[in-house]
Amino acid sequence: MNYLCLDEYAKAWVFKHQELLIAPQQLAQIKPMTPTRSAVLWSTFISRDKDHPDFFSEDDWLCQAQHWQAQEVFWEQAFEDETAIPEQILSHLDWQDNTTVYFCNSRVEVIETRFDVFKQHWQNFMFLADGSILIGKKRPQVVQFMETGFARLGEQPK
Incomplete structure (x- = not known):
């Protein structure tokens, strides 16, 4: 099994928040991966050595400047204003709505969904x-969402 039932996910409350309700058919598209499956995806695309973004070092592509645009995007204002995801992020991604996306929090915590569900x-x-x-x-x-309210826009190494 590659996914946890959303009710088994320790942080499921973020998807059941009373002020940010998600329709059941879209909730079904939000699929937390099992820790084992998360680890495979993380090791393949994020880092073989580090378990969490806090531990990245210059050896990790995510800390190398050539993979990132100089300008960061302030996402927190749109969050506070309850508006759509910032346009700079959308134009950078330019993905179809049915693109499978992975929201990677750590080696053991990755959430799979579709881009249209993530955007909404x-x-x-x-x-x-x-x-x-x-x-x-x-x-x-790639987009990295920082706890400071900023997002970094970049590209994975080829």
């Missing part, structure tokens, strides 16, 4: 933002 309910995901990394299946673009 991005505020729920931001409760988890702690250096969290959003990647798309077979897509080079």
Whole structure:
């Protein structure tokens, strides 16, 4: 089994928040991975050595400047204003709605969903933002959501 039932996910409350309700059919598209499956994805696309963004070092591609744009995007204002995800992030990603995306919090905590679900309910995901990394299946673009309210826009190494 690759996924946890959402009710088994320790942080499921972020997707059941009373002020940010998600329809049942979309809630079904939010799939926390098992720790084992999360570890495989994390090791493949994020880091073989580090378990959490707090521990990244210059050896990790996520700490190398050539993978990131110079300008960061302030996502927290849109979050507070209860508006759509910032346009700079959307234009950077430029993914189809049915793109499978992975919201990577740590080696043992990755959430799979579709891009349209993430876009519509991005505020729920931001409760988890702690250096969290959003990647798309077979897509080079990446966004790292920092706990400071900023997001870094970049591309994975080829």
